[in-house]
Each structure stands twice: as C-alpha cells, then as structure tokens.
Amino acid sequence: MDSEKIYIIQPVESEDYRILQEEAVALIESAGAEYAGTIYQNVREVNPATYIGEGKLAQLSERLDGLDLTVLFNGELSPSQTLNISKALGGKKVIDRTTLILDIFALRAESSEGKLQVELAQLKYLYPRLKGKGEALSRLGGGIGTRGPGETKLETDRRHIRARIHTLEQRLRETEQRRALRVERRKKDKVRTIALVGYTNTGKSTLLHALTGADVFTQDALFATLDPMSRAFEIEGVPFLLVDTVGFLRNLPHHLIEAFRSTLESALNCELALIVCDGAGDYEAQLKTTLETLQGMNFSSPYLVVMNKCDLVGDPDFPKEYVCISAKDGKGLTNLKARILDALKDEFVRATLYVPYARSAEFARLRSLLFERKTEYDDSGMSVEAIIPAIHAERFRDFRKI
Ligand SMILES: Nc1nc2c(ncn2[C@@H]2O[C@H](COP(=O)(O)OP(=O)(O)OP(=O)(O)O)[C@@H](O)[C@H]2O)c(=O)[nH]1
Ligand SMILES: [Mg+2]
Known part of the structure; x- marks a missing residue:
C-alpha cells in the first residue's frame, strides 16, 4: 500500500512558524507518511468557522483538487473547524497536530503501560470531539442516517468511551502504585x-x-x-x-x-x-x-x-x-x-578505612553499603579505599583513617 500523503496548512502566527513547519514534516515522516507540500497562511484574526480565511481555503481546494491527500493543520482545531475545512476542501481528510502526534505515539507504544497511556490520551482527545461531531452532523441535517440513528450511535459510542476511559484510568493507577513501590525500594538501595x-x-x-x-x-x-x-x-x-x-x-x-x-x-x-x-x-x-x-x-x-x-x-x-x-x-x-x-559529590564521601582483623565481623555487616575501590591486607588488618554514600558515612566513622 502506498503511504498516506500529507499536505500541511501552516498558520503564520509567531516568528517560529518555519521551525514548526519543519517539525511537522519530521512528524509526518515519523508517522510513516509522506510529506506532500505546505501552504502558509498569515492569521491576523482567527476565523471561528474555518480558522484560516475562506479565500485561502478556496485557493487550496483548487490546488489540491483531484489529489489523494490528507491535510494536516499544524495547530489545534475544534471539531467543527475540522469538519468545515474538510468540507471546503471537497471532503478531504483533515487532521490537526495533536491527532498526528497521538498517532505516532500509538505506533510506538510497546509496553502495556505505554499502550494504556496512549489509548487514554487518544480517547480523552476524541471524547469531546465526538459530541462536536454529533452536533455538526445534526446541523448538516438530512441525509440518511445522519440525524436520529447517527446521534444515537454517537451517544452509545460516547458511553462506551466514558467507560473505557474509566477502566484505563483505574488500570494506570494500579501500575502507578506498583511503580511507586519499586521507586521506594530503589531509594533504599x-x-x-x-x-x-x-x-x-x-x-x-x-x-x-x-x-x-x-x-x-x-x-x-x-x-x-x-x-x-x-x-x-x-x-x-x-x-x-x-x-x-x-x-x-x-x-x-x-x-x-x-x-x-x-x-x-x-x-x-x-x-x-x-x-x-x-x-x-x-x-x-x-x-x-x-x-x-x-x-x-x-x-x-x-x-x-x-x-x-x-x-x-x-x-x-x-x-x-x-x-x-x-x-x-x-x-x-x-x-x-x-x-x-x-x-553528585555531596552524595558520596571518599575515605580510606582501616579494619583490624578483630573487628572484621562487625565490618562484614556494613560492607555492602560502600563501594570498594582498593583493598590491601597487612599483619593486623585491612585497608580499604572506599566511596561511601553520604547517608551511611557516619556508620563507618570508627574505621576511618585520619
Ligand atoms: N551526528 C550525530 N548524530 C547523533 C549523535 N547522537 C545521536 N545522533 C543521531 O540523532 C538521532 C536521534 O538519536 P536518538 O538517540 O534516537 O534520540 P532521542 O533523544 O532518544 O530521540 P527520541 O527518543 O525520539 O526522543 C539518531 O539518528 C542518532 O544517530 C551525535 O553525537 N552526533
Ligand atoms: Mg530515544
């Protein structure tokens, strides 16, 4: 299958628009799609219906006519703006930056926790949008299946999504608790x-x-x-x-x-x-x-x-x-x-310890707390060059050489 081709609408609202456009190209490639071009549009005032001006949209519609492309709006769109832009472009699929980023995350998630997190983010983004879509669809009025049944289906979908969001949140909370325990344990190490x-x-x-x-x-x-x-x-x-x-x-x-x-x-x-x-x-x-x-x-x-x-x-x-x-x-x-x-120097103390053989049992109990760099033995005991975590330094005081 050919990869999806994506054309960018880049609003020009701040001076970093070129960097944002370059990032959008990288995002498109990271999503496994193909970059197809960019149209820039100065936005002095946001058009509530279509974000960018209708004149520009008409121009774009002409340019993209007959091409099989998805249009990326490199910013965030409301559900009705998405729908209106799509309509103005002859029904082309329109996505915004968030949808694209969520898509890449979905592609990359591997661990079960990562997958839960991405799904949760996607659903939370979709949920209010479904409502919008329902309203937008009913405003369209007419067309078989767009109004009554369509709305009902959307309401059921919304209920399902709400339930799923709840389940995901609960499962993530459980994973979090397990992780908190692991972090605690690591801190003791x-x-x-x-x-x-x-x-x-x-x-x-x-x-x-x-x-x-x-x-x-x-x-x-x-x-x-x-x-x-x-x-x-x-x-x-x-x-x-x-x-x-x-x-x-x-x-x-x-x-x-x-x-x-x-x-x-x-x-x-x-x-x-x-x-x-x-x-x-x-x-x-x-x-x-x-x-x-x-x-x-x-x-x-x-x-x-x-x-x-x-x-x-x-x-x-x-x-x-x-x-x-x-x-x-x-x-x-x-x-x-x-x-x-x-x-991290405050976390560690470098010290040389001297352990008389008579006290080796006592030292043996503490030994796992430090990092030994060099150990030498003589007739009456051993000399240990060590790095000691500062929190344990006090316990070795008796062994420290001056
Ligand atoms: N020239 C050069 N390229 C580097 C160097 N370090 C990393 N890269 C390249 O930069 C790209 C990104 O490297 P990654 O290590 O995947 O970057 P990352 O920060 O983990 O990226 P994400 O996981 O996507 O956030 C790869 O193509 C690397 O080969 C470097 O020191 N010099
Ligand atoms: Mg990385």
Whole structure:
C-alpha cells in the first residue's frame, strides 16, 4: 500500500512558524507518511468557522483538487473547524497536530503501560470531539442516517468511551502504585538514579547506549523512545542507574503530557538529570521547552545541560557550564562522567578505612553499603579505599583513617 500523503496548512502566527513547519514534516515522516507540500497562511484574526480565511481555503481546494491527500493543520482545531475545512476542501481528510502526534505515539507504544497511556490520551482527545461531531452532523441535517440513528450511535459510542476511559484510568493507577513501590525500594538501595531528559531526537537513547552499552532503539525520528528504559553503569566503581525518557516537543498535547505524567515523574524522581540538547540545532528553544515542561512536573533535582552532536558543530560557543559531547563518537564522555560525579559529590564521601582483623565481623555487616575501590591486607588488618554514600558515612566513622 502506498503511504498516506500529507499536505500541511501552516498558520503564520509567531516568528517560529518555519521551525514548526519543519517539525511537522519530521512528524509526518515519523508517522510513516509522506510529506506532500505546505501552504502558509498569515492569521491576523482567527476565523471561528474555518480558522484560516475562506479565500485561502478556496485557493487550496483548487490546488489540491483531484489529489489523494490528507491535510494536516499544524495547530489545534475544534471539531467543527475540522469538519468545515474538510468540507471546503471537497471532503478531504483533515487532521490537526495533536491527532498526528497521538498517532505516532500509538505506533510506538510497546509496553502495556505505554499502550494504556496512549489509548487514554487518544480517547480523552476524541471524547469531546465526538459530541462536536454529533452536533455538526445534526446541523448538516438530512441525509440518511445522519440525524436520529447517527446521534444515537454517537451517544452509545460516547458511553462506551466514558467507560473505557474509566477502566484505563483505574488500570494506570494500579501500575502507578506498583511503580511507586519499586521507586521506594530503589531509594533504599544505594544506587543513585540519573535521568536522561530533553527534546525529542537530541540523542538521549544514543547516549544511554554510549554510557551503558545497552542495546537501545535509536532513530532519526521524533518520539523514537516512548517507554522509559533504564540500565546500570558505573563511574569509578560507583554504580548508577541511567533512565531514558520520552522526548519533549513544543506544544505537546496536554492530554499526552497528562497521560505520561506518572511515568515521567517517576523517572524524574532522580538524583541528577542530564538535559540533552542538540548542539547543532535550535538548542536554546529545546532547553526552554524542556525546562518549562519539567516545571510542570514537580521536578526539583539538580541537572546538567549536555550539548550533544558536537561533532556537527564547527566551533562550539556554548556557555561554559554546558557539557559538550558527541554520543555517537563517544567524544566528551570522560568529561561528562567527571561532571556527573562532581554534581553528585555531596552524595558520596571518599575515605580510606582501616579494619583490624578483630573487628572484621562487625565490618562484614556494613560492607555492602560502600563501594570498594582498593583493598590491601597487612599483619593486623585491612585497608580499604572506599566511596561511601553520604547517608551511611557516619556508620563507618570508627574505621576511618585520619
Ligand atoms: N551526528 C550525530 N548524530 C547523533 C549523535 N547522537 C545521536 N545522533 C543521531 O540523532 C538521532 C536521534 O538519536 P536518538 O538517540 O534516537 O534520540 P532521542 O533523544 O532518544 O530521540 P527520541 O527518543 O525520539 O526522543 C539518531 O539518528 C542518532 O544517530 C551525535 O553525537 N552526533
Ligand atoms: Mg530515544
């Protein structure tokens, strides 16, 4: 089957319309469809019926006449606007940006939780729209099956959807509780969590692979990663858990953020976040979007800003607190690791302990709390160079060498 061809209507409302248009092309390709062209339209005043002006629509209708295309309005439309634009374009299928993003998420969802989350977001988006469609259909008046039975069918559909939303919410709540327990357990462990967050397609999964060797899915596409995955890795013998997360995008549909909130919040419940940006892209806007999204998510952990894809940047000119890397070539990773340890330095104490043999039983009970770097034995005991989580440091006080 030929892939769906999509033509973009790009409203020109703010100065970043070109970037939004480029993103729409990337979204179309990420959804497995084909980009067919763009029409730009200055919107000084929104037309409540069709959003953009009717003159422009007539012009577009002529241009697209006879072509088998879907039209993407790169913004959010009300149900009746969708219907009116479709009518003006001779019945062409019309979708908006949210519908497209939800479609990509549906395509990518793999874990059962991810699937539940996407379905919930889709239904919540659809639900008020079905009502709109019903009204719009009855306003059309006439035509067999559009009014009475049509409405009834829609009412039944709406009841089903409401029930399904309820079930999904309940099942997600259960998953959340299980996850909360896991996070609790992890906190008791000595392993510290580092979360990879940032704009979509900046190289978060590539960095996870570079640091942990994990076999992860990376792709030059938007939203390649949906389900957070985590892998253990070590820096100087100290183990960490690195968690990958779903990427952000400006104007992400509200329902989507809501649906993914709990998964994200649990990943963001970390000791440190690495905010990954595409150093060769529009990194300032990426960072801004990311920080704004994080703000809405009770995020309060320390973070490092990581400029990735530095192999594509001739002469990097970033603020000096940013860490430059190329996850693909492995460049800058040693520095990144040092910066991670430095950012977490209050979490750990480096110490050399001396354990007389007479006290080895006592030490054995505590030993699993620390990370041993080097151990040497002499006639009366052993010397241990260790990194101790700060919360446990006090328990080793007696063993510490001055
Ligand atoms: N040139 C260059 N390309 C990179 C680098 N790191 C990642 N990429 C490419 O960027 C694209 C996106 O990488 P991913 O690791 O999938 O990005 P992501 O942030 O996980 O993306 P999402 O999961 O979609 O949010 C892939 O084509 C990578 O090969 C890098 O350091 N240099
Ligand atoms: Mg990814």
